[in-house]
Amino acid sequence: MSHHPGIFKPLPAEYFRHPEEGGATNVETRLSRLPGYLTPNHQFFVRSHFDIPELKAADWQLTLTGDALSRSQSLNLHDLNQLPRVSVIRAIECAGNARACFARDFGRPAEGAQWGTGAVGVAEWSGVRLRDVLALAGLKEGAFHVRPEGLDSGRFARPLPIDKALADDTIIALAMNGEPLPIDHGFPARLVVSGWLGAASVKWLGRLEVSRHALDTYWNTQDYTLAGPDYPAKGEADGVPITTMPVMSMIELEDDARLPSGPTILRGRALSGEGQVTAVEYCLDDGKWQHATLHTPDIAGAWVCWSLHCDLSPGQHTISARATDNRGHQQPEQVSWNNHGCCYNAVTRVTFHIEDRRSK
Ligand SMILES: Nc1nc2c(c(=O)[nH]1)N[C@H]1C(S)=C(S)[C@@H](COP(=O)(O)O)O[C@H]1N2
Ligand SMILES: [Mo]
Secondary structure, three states, X not given: OOEEOOOOOOOOOOOEEOOOOOOOOEEEEOHHHOOOOOOOHHXXXXXXXXXXXXXXXXOXXXXXXXXXXXXXXXXXXXXXXXOOOEEEEEEEEOOOOOOHHHHXXXXXXXXXXXXXXXXXXXXXXXXXXXXXXXXXXXXXXXXXXXXXXXXXXXXXXXXXXXXXXXXXXXXXXXXXXXXEOOHHHOOOOEXXXXXXXXXXXXXXXXXXXXXXXXXXXXXXXXXXXXXXXXXXXXXXXXXXEOOEOOEEEEEOOOOOEEEOOOOEEEEEXXXXXXXOEEEEEEEEOOOOXXXXXXXXXXXXXXXXXXXXXXXXXXXXXXXXXXXXXXXXXXXXXXOOXXXXXXXXXXXXXXXXXXXXXXXX
């Protein structure tokens, strides 16, 4: 199997922003350019830690092993296609989404790619339930962790507790928005772990180990953890392993955007891990908090689109937004520092300008 450095799909600057110097292994979506509710495949952000495996559908195999299975098993795409097919509309959000805000708020950058708020996307994922696949190898009582492993050059892997692995909407996706998975997004098969940090949704899936014991990896003990003065280290880990993503809103405005004067609609999106967003409030400059309009659909585990009308005077303005979910969680005024710069969800703020002259 050969591996390829970098991203395959075209990365036009109108759709993507590069959060770091150098090669294009990570790109974020310009949310202001999305045409509708779903993120089209050619606009979906990409986050890959290693070189990408060039896999052929006909040769691909998924190996199941471990002391919590009755037998080891190798499955191919034909085997998976015998199982009931499911489709879910869900977000994938990198735990580092909005990491650049730590540098803004704390005056020093957190480790990692300096993402804006575009390391998130929503797609319709179709495939088979992970629990149906595990059943083919005889899942035993007492299973504790499932460790999915990718076929990329560094064998990216991050364990899942058995309850989450068996959930209705934890799937092995074979298609994204009605097309076979694009290579950048895990062809031919990836996990989609609803509501959890993106790192749980292992791409280019090649192996599933199921054990009665913990199957921790670097990616839930030394990275994708909440680590720092406010988060005590636990066992092997440098902090608290991240699971579900917090409630967060995004504003579809580039920093320092220039808008024509006159009546304007400002838009955004909001999501909350496995939950559903119930309200988005906004505040313009030093004004009062007001409710934005939420649009349908508002799918739990995906996102909701929101908008507001305004007519602002020429000059510089700031919009703040905060979302609330169905469990009563709301974006806080501030977050505490964490070393890996994960799960930023303080009130979202963007500064923009209204031009002096009306556009024609
Ligand atoms: N095999 C493998 N799976 C992976 C990764 C990876 O580097 N290798 N990156 C993870 C991370 S950190 C994120 S945020 C999501 C990004 O998914 P996307 O590239 O399809 O947007 O994939 C996850 N799955
Ligand atoms: Mo990520």
